[in-house]
Amino acid sequence: MKTTKLLMSMVIATTLFFVGCKPNDAAIQAAIQAKEAAGITVAVAKGEVTLTGEVDDEATKAKAEEIAKAEKGVKAVINNLTVKPADVPVVIAEDSALIKNVADATKDFPTVKAEVKDGVILLTGEIKKASLITLMQHLSALKPKKIDNKLTIK
Amino acid sequence: MALADKYKALTDAATTAGIADLAVREQDGILYIDGTAADGATKDHLWEVYNQIDPNFTSGDLVLNVNVAIDAAVTHAKVITESSNLNIRKGPGTDQPIVGKAAHGEVITLVNRSNDLWWLVRTNDGEEGYCYAQYLEAQA
Numbered sequence: 001m002k003t004t005k006l007l008m009s010m011v012i013a014t015t016l017f018f019v020g021c022k023p024n025d026a027a028i029q030a031a032i033q034a035k036e037a038a039g040i041t042v043a044v045a046k047g048e049v050t051l052t053g054e055v056d057d058e059a060t061k062a063k064a065e066e067i068a069k070a071e072k073g074v075k076a077v078i079n080n081l082t083v084k085p086a087d088v089p090v091v092i093a094e095d096s097a098l099i100k101n102v103a104d105a106t107k108d109f110p111t112v113k114a115e116v117k118d119g120v121i122l123l124t125g126e127i128k129k130a131s132l133i134t135l136m137q138h139l140s141a142l143k144p145k146k147i148d149n150k151l152t153i154k
Numbered sequence: 155m156a157l158a159d160k161y162k163a164l165t166d167a168a169t170t171a172g173i174a175d176l177a178v179r180e181q182d183g184i185l186y187i188d189g190t191a192a193d194g195a196t197k198d199h200l201w202e203v204y205n206q207i208d209p210n211f212t213s214g215d216l217v218l219n220v221n222v223a224i225d226a227a228v229t230h231a232k233v234i235t236e237s238s239n240l241n242i243r244k245g246p247g248t249d250q251p252i253v254g255k256a257a258h259g260e261v262i263t264l265v266n267r268s269n270d271l272w273w274l275v276r277t278n279d280g281e282e283g284y285c286y287a288q289y290l291e292a293q294a
Contacts, residue, residue, distance in 0.1 A: 088177040090186045101271060104248045104286060108235075129210075131236075133201055136211050138288045140219050141271070146184055148214045 028073050035067050040081065042068070047075035054082050092119045093143040105138040112151065119145030126152040157185040157215055160207065164218075167203045171196045173220060185216045190223045194291060197222055224267065224292045231275065231290040233260045240290075242283035246272030254281030261293060 029044040036042060037060065040053045049068045055061050061081045068077045093101070099116045106114045112135065113125040121144045127135060132153060139147055157180050158165070165178050165187065173189035173196070180186075191197040197220050204218055205211065233240045233256045242254040246269050256262050256277050265282065266274035272284040 085175075085177065087179055088175075088188065090179055090181050100247060100249075104271065105288070107248045108238075132210060133205065134236075134288075137197075137201060140217055141221065141288070143219065144217060145182075146214050147211070147217065149211050151210075153210050 024073060028071055032068050032071050032074075035071075036064055040064050044074075047073055048078065049074050049076070050078045050080060052080045054084050056084055058083055091143050092145045095119065098142060098144060101142045102139065102144075105142065106135070109135055114139075116144075120148055121146070122148045123151050126154050128154050157183070161185055161187070161204075161216060163207060164200065164203045164216075167200055168220070171199065173200075174223065183215060186219070187216065188219045189221075191220050192223055194222050221270075222292070225294070228292045228294065229264055230261050230293040231264050231273070232293055233258055233262065233285075233289060234291045235289045240285055242275065242277065242281055242285055243272075244283055246284045248286075250284065253283040254279070256285065262290075264290075264292070 025044040025046065028047070028049070029042050032044070032049060033042040036051075037055070039055065040051055043050045043052070049071075051064055051068060055064065061079065061083055064081055065077050065079045068074060095116055095118065098119065098121070102114050102116050102121055106112050109127060109131060111126050112123060115122045115124075121139055121142075123135075132151070136147065136149070158178070168176055168187065168189060171191065173191055176187070176189040178185065178187050191200070200218065200220055204216065208216065235258050237258055239255040239257055241252045242256060243250040244253050254277060256275070260277070262278065262285075263276040264273060265276050267287075269284075269287075271287055273287045273290055274282070275285050275290070276282045
């Protein structure tokens with residue numbers, strides 16, 4: 001009888017232990033998630049917190065980690081947040097440089113006529129379909145504002 | 155951000171391909187995508203995706219400027235003209251006199267790549283001058 005009781009209590013204790021462990025992670029997850037900024041995903045497994053998502057800058061990334069570390073029951077924090085790259089301004093070439101570079105780029109396409117005005121390359125004339133992609137690649141590298149393609153495709 | 159939606163397949167492909175320094179911005183109704191591809195095949199793949207979204211590139215609402223990364227240690231390049239010889243010029247520009255020619259498929263020595271569009275090269279015959287970089291493929 002005594003053995004049975006002991007066994008029973010052990011089973012209950014074990015069950016409580018496992019049940020007790022699970023909501024703990026869930027509770028930690030909920031607590032941290034509530035404090036973190038939007039766009040940050042919090043995952044918790046056995047007290048180990050993983051942060052994922054994209055944030056605006058390094059400071060936000062570091063702060064998110066601090067918030068997670070400060071939470072009770074957290075054993076470790078894996079900070080997998082990525083920082084959004086800052087927007088590089090669009091560079092558009094000056095017409096003087098563009099005119100020269102467009103002349104160089106279109107030299108091997110004698111059926112193509114190119115005019116440059118205010119950063120816009122206007123293409124007229126005709127071109128073989130197979131050559132079009134090469135021409136467009138060459139012109140796109142010259143930092144135009146726009147390529148206005150009015151070419152007839154042969 | 156309708157343009158971003160239109161070209162989503164392209165920006166997704168660029169992200170998947172691991173384009174370095176990828177920047178996507180919309181300005182005055184034109185989408186600008188800049189970045190550096192690991193190799194020529196990756197760049198060509200993006201242009202195929204672009205051609206699928208905007209057949210024959212007639213919309214004029216995208217400037218796709220993806221260059222191919224070149225290791226600083228690279229010293230040779232292959233001539234990738236369609237079939238003709240590649241002119242070697244005295245200076246960087248088609249207005250410069252031709253000082254030599256490199257054959258289609260020939261591998262020549264890279265001397266200086268400080269100009270993005272015109273690379274200073276030397277042929278196996280010792281002729282030195284500038285070639286249009288778009289017709290040269292850096293050799294790994």
